[in-house]
Amino acid sequence: MFRRHKPSTLEPKKDLAIQGSALPTPYNGMRSFFNLSQLVLSAGHLRPLPVLRHSKITYVEVEILDAHSKKQICVVDKMPPSSTLLDVKHKFHKICPQWYPSRIGLRLERNGPYLKDSVNIKSLAASSIITLYFTDMGQQVSWITVFLTEYTGPLLIYLLFYFRFSTIYDAKESARCLRHSVVHLACICHCLHYIRLLLETLFVHKISEGHTPLKNMIKGCVFYWGFTSWFAYYINHPQYTPPSFGNKQVSLATFGFLVCEAGNHFINVALVHQNQSGNKVSFPNPTLNPFTWIFTLVSCPNYTYEIGSWLCFTVMTQTLPVGVFALLMSVQMVQWARKKHQLYLKKCIMHKWRKAMIPFVL
Numbered sequence: 001m002f003r004r005h006k007p008s009t010l011e012p013k014k015d016l017a018i019q020g021s022a023l024p025t026p027y028n029g030m031r032s033f034f035n036l037s038q039l040v041l042s043a044g045h046l047r048p049l050p051v052l053r054h055s056k057i058t059y060v061e062v063e064i065l066d067a068h069s070k071k072q073i074c075v076v077d078k079m080p081p082s083s084t085l086l087d088v089k090h091k092f093h094k095i096c097p098q099w100y101p102s103r104i105g106l107r108l109e110r111n112g113p114y115l116k117d118s119v120n121i122k123s124l125a126a127s128s129i130i131t132l133y134f135t136d137m138g139q140q141v142s143w144i145t146v147f148l149t150e151y152t153g154p155l156l157i158y159l160l161f162y163f164r165f166s167t168i169y170d171a172k173e174s175a176r177c178l179r180h181s182v183v184h185l186a187c188i189c190h191c192l193h194y195i196r197l198l199l200e201t202l203f204v205h206k207i208s209e210g211h212t213p214l215k216n217m218i219k220g221c222v223f224y225w226g227f228t229s230w231f232a233y234y235i236n237h238p239q240y241t242p243p244s245f246g247n248k249q250v251s252l253a254t255f256g257f258l259v260c261e262a263g264n265h266f267i268n269v270a271l272v273h274q275n276q277s278g279n280k281v282s283f284p285n286p287t288l289n290p291f292t293w294i295f296t297l298v299s300c301p302n303y304t305y306e307i308g309s310w311l312c313f314t315v316m317t318q319t320l321p322v323g324v325f326a327l328l329m330s331v332q333m334v335q336w337a338r339k340k341h342q343l344y345l346k347k348c349i350m351h352k353w354r355k356a357m358i359p360f361v362l
Contacts, residue, residue, distance in 0.1 A: 060125050062088050067110050067133040079121060086117035088132075102211040105135040117210075140211035147201045150220045154228035155194040161232035162187045169238055177238035182250050186235050186317050189257050193309060196261060200268055231321035243318040253316035260308035263291040267302040270295075283348040297359040299344050300337040304357050307333060334362065 060083075062076040074095045076088055089101040105114045108124065110133050115124075124130055162183075164174040201207065234240060243249045270292050274284045286295045294301040310326035334357060341356035355362055 058128065060121055061129045062121065063129060063131045064092060064106070064134050065131060067107065067135045070110075073134055081120075081122040081125065083121050084117060085115050085119045085121065088121065089117070092134075099136065102140040103137050105137045106132045107135070108132065137211075137213060139214040141214050141217050142207075142209070142211055144201065144207045146212060146217045146220065147207065148198065149217060150224050151194050151197045151201065153221055153225040155191060155198070157225055157228045158187065158190050158232045161229070161236040164236060164238070168233070169236075173238045179236075180240065180242045181247075182242050182316065183236060183240065185250065185254060186313070189254065189313060189316070190232075193261060193313075196265060200265065204268055204272055206272060227321065227325040231317070231319050231325065234319050234321060235317050243316070249318075250316055253312045257309055257312035257316065260305045260312060263294070264302055264305035264309065266291040267294075267305060271302065283344055294359070296354070298337075298355050298357055299341040300333075300357050303333040303337045304359075307357075333357065337362075 058081065059078045060081055062079055064073045064076065065071065066073055074092065076091045076095070079088060079091070085106060086101065088106070089104045092104060093099060093101050101117075107114055108131075112133075114135075115132075121130060161168060166174075266289050270284055270287060270289075283299070284292075284295055286292045292301075294304065298304055307326065307330050310322070310329055314322045314326050337357035353360065
């Protein structure tokens with residue numbers, strides 16, 4: 001009457017699952033340990049971790065003494081050997097704020113030459129302590145400031161005399177006397193000369209980032225500005241007399257002036273290209289530009305053209321102050337040219353007939 005109930009096939013599976021989950025924990029632990037062992041064996045030998053070694057850096061101490069009294073001013077410590085003298089000056093400035101880096105002059109000996117900022121202190125160190133002598137260089141200005149100031153002054157000063165302000169010349173006399181054409185031409189040439197110098201200073205020359213004492217700039221300004229005021233006063237004076245040989249003298253002098261100005265510009269461009277190539281001591285070679293062919297005769301043709309410009313300006317205006325200025329400029333540039341010529345003789349192979357500034361003469 002009653003049917004016997006048959007268990008379904010799912011029930012044994014459930015029972016097995018329950019039995020499997022109910023296995024004792026030691027069995028599960030053994031199985032986990034076995035799996036971990038297999039993992040370790042398959043990983044291979046364990047390598048030891050590398051030992052980190054800290055490199056020892058030897059620092060240099062810089063003792064700074066006063067060059068006059070030999071008293072110690074300060075000690076700049078913990079300077080890496082790769083530091084330059086400019087780094088020392090910056091640290092010195094932090095210790096003594098009254099002296100900024102461009103004002104600091106450092107020497108190895110009291111009466112020795114001043115060291116350049118690019119010098120590596122490792123090349124100076126005989127031990128871990130370096131002794132340097134300090135000299136206050138005074139108030140400093142950058143070189144580009146010097147050149148711009150020296151060249152801008154004459155440009156503006158000459159124009160003040162050219163316009164014949166009543167504070168300089170008598171107004172009635174200026175209105176009565178007409179200007180000769182050479183007066184206008186001289187103003188154009190003078191302005192052209194200094195505008196060229198200003199533009200080359202800004203866009204052609206690679207001006208050094210160094211500094212020079214303020215007194216040197218004052219000396220240069222007194223020289224350039226003073227002479228400009230002197231000869232501009234006479235050239236633009238209402239009673240100025242034109243050159244003796246008239247327009248022919250003026251025309252030839254103007255042509256020579258323009259040639260020298262163009263030559264000076266092209267020589268400066270050639271010198272800049274030479275410096276950019278990295279051969280600062282090699283002698284510049286003439287190019288296809290005819291203005292550079294003078295390199296075959298002289299070492300410093302830029303000075304040759306500069307003196308030529310002022311000699312032509314002297315002939316053009318026939319004024320004594322311009323002649324005196326040209327003479328003094330010639331004396332100074334001859335000295336510069338000789339020094340540079342000697343440097344070329346030491347570093348380069350040059351022909352015997354090549355002179356410093358004046359072909360076949362000097």
